[in-house]
Amino acid sequence: MIDLERRKALKTGGSLGLLGIFATAGLVHSGIAWAERKASAFEAKSLGEALDALGVVIPENSVSILLTAPEIAENGAFVPITVTSNLSHTEQISILVEKNPNTLAANFVLPEGTEGFITTRIKMGQTDTVIALVKADGKFYRASREVRVTIGGCG
Amino acid sequence: MANPMKIRATAKEGVTEVRILMQHEMETGRRKDDAGNLVPAWYITGVTVRHKDRVVLEGQFGTAVSKNPYLVFRFKGGIPGEKVSVKWADNKGDSRLDEAEIVQ
Numbered sequence: 001m002i003d004l005e006r007r008k009a010l011k012t013g014g015s016l017g018l019l020g021i022f023a024t025a026g027l028v029h030s031g032i033a034w035a036e037r038k039a040s041a042f043e044a045k046s047l048g049e050a051l052d053a054l055g056v057v058i059p060e061n062s063v064s065i066l067l068t069a070p071e072i073a074e075n076g077a078f079v080p081i082t083v084t085s086n087l088s089h090t091e092q093i094s095i096l097v098e099k100n101p102n103t104l105a106a107n108f109v110l111p112e113g114t115e116g117f118i119t120t121r122i123k124m125g126q127t128d129t130v131i132a133l134v135k136a137d138g139k140f141y142r143a144s145r146e147v148r149v150t151i152g153g154c155g
Numbered sequence: 156m157a158n159p160m161k162i163r164a165t166a167k168e169g170v171t172e173v174r175i176l177m178q179h180e181m182e183t184g185r186r187k188d189d190a191g192n193l194v195p196a197w198y199i200t201g202v203t204v205r206h207k208d209r210v211v212l213e214g215q216f217g218t219a220v221s222k223n224p225y226l227v228f229r230f231k232g233g234i235p236g237e238k239v240s241v242k243w244a245d246n247k248g249d250s251r252l253d254e255a256e257i258v259q
Contacts, residue, residue, distance in 0.1 A: 037201050037215040078221045097219060101185065105219035108228070114211050115170070119227035123183070123219045153221075 041104050047131070050096055050103040059133055062087065062141035067132040069147050076124040077153030083118050083143075087136035090116030094133040100125055123153040157245075162255035164239040171233030171257055173204060173212075175226045175241050183218040199224060202243045206233055235259045 041053035051057070068082040083093050093116065094107040105122045116134070124130075124147060131144045158178035165172050177199065184196025202214035202224075211230040233239070240254040 042215070042217040082227075100219050101183075102217050102219060104217050106217065107215040109213035109215075110228075111210055111213075113209075113231045115229040115231070117227075117229055119225075121221035121225050123221055 037107075041107070042102055044103050045101065047096065047098050047103050051133075054094065054104070054107075054133070056133065056140045059140035059142040062134070062143060065132055065134050065141060065143035067130065067143040067145045069130050069145050072148045072150065073124065074150045075153060076126070076149040076151055078121050079124050079130075079147060079149070079153070080119070080121050081130060081132075083116075083132040083134070085116030085132075085134045085136065085141075087116065087134060087141060089137040090134055091137075092133075092135035093118050094135075095120070095122060096131040096133060097122065097124055098129045098131065100128070124149045125152045157249055157251040160241055160243075160251065160253045162239065162241055162253055164233065164255050164257040166233045166235055166257050166259060170229050170231055171206070171239070172227065172229045173239055173241075175202075175204070175224075177202070177224045177226075177241075177243055177251075179223060179243070179245065181216075181218065181220055181222045181224065197245065197247055199243045199245045202226070202241065204228075205240045205242075206230060207237060211239075233257045 038053055041050055044050035044053050064086040066084040073079045081095055090110060092109055095105045096103050097105055106120060108118050127148045129144050129146050131142055134141045161176040163174045179199050180197055182194050182197040186194045188194050196218060198218050199216050203210060204212040212228050235257050237257050238254050239257060242252040244250040
């Protein structure tokens with residue numbers, strides 16, 4: 001069971017290990033295209049579950065994705081996030097927060113003609129890794145950044 | 156009925172930048188009120204932005220989007236005077252549709 005193997009890797013990997021897997025694997029797999037909101041993805045309680053629900057195996061780290069977030073967020077209830085994707089045919093941008101009660105914060109479907117750019121504000125419960133997941137030309141890529149949170153905003 | 160959104164759409168060099176501020180509590184379902192009771196989850200689940208009749212952005216939210224959600228994005232095209240409409244829907248079945256004219 002490939003899926004179980006991967007889950008095991010994710011579970012034993014921990015936070016840093018997970019990033020290590022992401023960085024070294026370089027494996028890209030595109031799942032089902034979806035424009036409908038996937039409730040299961042928003043209910044996912046871990047990064048592994050969220051990626052499964054989004055139909056992503058392991059997204060490739062990409063320098064073409066710029067994830068802008070504050071280094072220190074004083075108020076976790078309002079953390080400004082900007083994702084800029086310079087990948088051609090960017091069709092979807094998702095924002096995930098690894099340790100939030102529900103990992104997936106928001107997902108944006110960008111039709112042809114809409115630029116690979118989104119700014120929004122999200123809640124973060126604690127100091128954590130924010131991940132921008134970008135689907136471009138049918139493949140998934142990611143960029144991540146740690147945000148230190150002074151006061152959590154998931155109450 | 157939900158409160159109106161603030162929408163600003165600015166056309167510049169063939170690209171329209173849209174800024175949206177929605178008014179919504181975005182309750183996570185984890186917060187307790189003063190009496191110690193859990194406040195039920197109440198949040199926007201989806202946002203659709205149209206330029207004339209064409210969808211230019213489809214946003215799907217979880218509970219981790221901040222109170223009074225704020226969005227900025229850009230699409231190619233758009234001429235001052237044309238309309239951009241934004242519609243959101245929440246998990247309680249409420250929805251809100253507002254539109255704005257593109258300005259220079």
